Amino acid sequence: RLFWLLSPHAGARVAALLRWADLHPSMGKVARALADPAHPDAATLTGLAGLLILATFLLGFAVSITLIGPAALTVNQAVLDLGLSLRTPPADTLMAGLSRLGDPFVLLTQVLIVFLYLRWRRHRRHANYWLAAAAFALVAAPALGWLLQVPRPVPGLIALSPWSFPGIQVLGATVVYGFLAIAIARGLAPLWRWVPYVLATLLVTAVALARLYFGAEWLSDVIGSIALGLAWIAVLGLAFRRHSQFDRRWPGLVAVAALALAAGFTARTLTDHGANLARYRPVPEPVAIAASAWRDGGWRALPGQRLDLWQHNRHPLDLQYAGAPAQLAERLAPFGWRPAETLTWRSAIRFLSPTLPLAELPVIPHVHDGGHETLVLVKDEAGDDTRLVLRLWSTRYRLDGRVPIGVGNVTVQRKEILAGLFALPITGDDYRPAAAVLAAALAGQPDPGDAAPRLLLLPPPADRDTPGDDAP
Known part of the structure; x- marks a missing residue:
């Protein structure tokens, strides 16, 4: 839309630029070179010049934000909080894949293959411009990062660089995909030149959203990285369009670029997916708490409500457990509690069988503080339509600095049939x-001793903040 809005007015802007060049003979040489009316792509050149001016303005704004500290900007903190609140294990996997579109290995693979293709086609000048686009990101990102030293919102995420601006993935995606769009659009009819720019925008946006989701960069730094990349490819695009020949063999370039992207992305996914996810899930600094202090009221420091995307907080976390989850499952097994079958791609097919009893349906994972449960136990109640689900999530707290403490609760699930086609295990507000649920199971159990797992059953939510009220 923006392309078609600006294009009809390009001629008037070129004429104005030429009049300014006549009034300023020294500086006007650059303007006259950019706005040469004899060039067949004068409208596009003017649009790229305007893009350069806009990108420079945005870059200056983003850099000024870094001088006062990006954390002081309200919108930066709001976007960071939103991204962290959306975190779930499946979304982590998706966003890690989107972020991989800007991975240096993926981009360099594409740059190398496209460069070899251009040299094979004897487009030497085109190949040199292509290398210049990629080299800028490799040089500018570490250099500006060291000069500005803007810390990342969430430290410890990326081992490649501790600095948030400029982000090498966002900057690299902008210059590589952006200049590729300019090169491909050069051979298209004017009616279709917007297509490669839209595709490049979608790729860069995907990388930027993934970085914001993980808290790897501040919003102002993402904007600054994109603006810096746009400024560079605008300059390259102006020179490239002035000095390159019209090439109608763009389908070959598109095919090679797409295959190179697919090859680099697949190779990186197969070799680095697990490690990449681990880098995006930094282990929080553990907090030690003495066993006596934990029992005497220190348990109040742990989360008392489930932190999920919708912030419903319908299910209090009134169970705290110190020890290995498997030991708790073993302890409760004689009382009817069994490990639950959680949702997988294979078990999801059972949702299409409304006649199956609830006991045969998988348990849908719940999210607390961006993670799924470390333990899920179920206990069938009377009838086939209700069961109890015990969930336990890990925390950063350690009993006596060694034993991990988890928080959890007990909820009620019922089977609901939707449209006569789907059977879903629904966790209600019950x-x-x-x-009350585990008292019978724990009654008469011997004292586990200081070295054994410990279980705290906390008072109801309304009583948790009552001074002097201890856990049973």
């Missing part, structure tokens, strides 16, 4: 206090 709240079953863990103390």
Whole structure:
């Protein structure tokens, strides 16, 4: 839309630029070179010049933000909080894939293959411009990062660089995909020249959203990285369009670029997917708490409500457990609690069988603080339509600095049939206090001792903040 809005007015802007060049003979040489009316792409050149001016303005704004500290900008903090609140394991996998579109290995693979293709086709000048686009990101990102030293919003995420601006993935994606769009559009009819720019925009946007989702860069730094990349490819695009010949063999370039992107992306996914996800899930600094202090009220420091995307907080976390999850499952097994079958791609097919009892349906994972449960136990109640689900999530707290402490709750699930086609295990608003549900299972159990796992069953949410109220 922007392309078609600006294109009809390009001629008037070129004429104005030429009049300015006549009034300023020294500086006007550059303007006259950019706005040469004899050039067949004068409208596009003017559009790229305007893009350069806009990108320079945005870059200056983003750099000024870094001088006062990006964390002080309200919108930066709001976007960071939003991204972290959206985190779930499946979304982590998706966003890690989108971020991989800007991975240096993926981009360099594409740059190398496209460069070899252009040299094979004897487009030497085109190949040199292509290398210049990629080299800028490799030089500018570490140099400006060291000069500005803008820390990342969430430290410890990326081992490649500790600096948020400029982000090498966002900057690299902007210059590589952006200049590729300019090169491909050069051979297209004017009616279709917007297509490669839209595709490049989608790729860069995907990388930028993934970086914001993981808290790898501030919003102002992402904008600054994109603006810096746009400024560079605008300059390259102006020179490239002035000095390159019209090439109608763009389908070959598109095919080679697409295959190179697919090859680099696939190779990186197969060799680095697990490690990449681990880098995006930094282990929080553990917090030690003494066993006596934990029992005497220190348990109040742990989360008391489930932190999920919708912030419903319908299910209090009224169970705290210190020890290995498998030991808790072993302890409760004689009382009817069994490990639950959680949702997988294979087990999801059962949702299409409305006649199956609830006991045969997988448990849909719940998210707390960006992660899924470390333990899920179920206990069937009377009938086939209700069951109890015990969930336990890990925390950063360690009993006596060694034993991990988890938080959890007990909820009620019922089977609901939708449109006569789907059977879903729905966790309702029913709240079953863990103390009431597990009291019978724990009654008469011997004292586990200081070295054994510990279980705290907490008072109801309304009583948790009552001074002097201790856990049973």
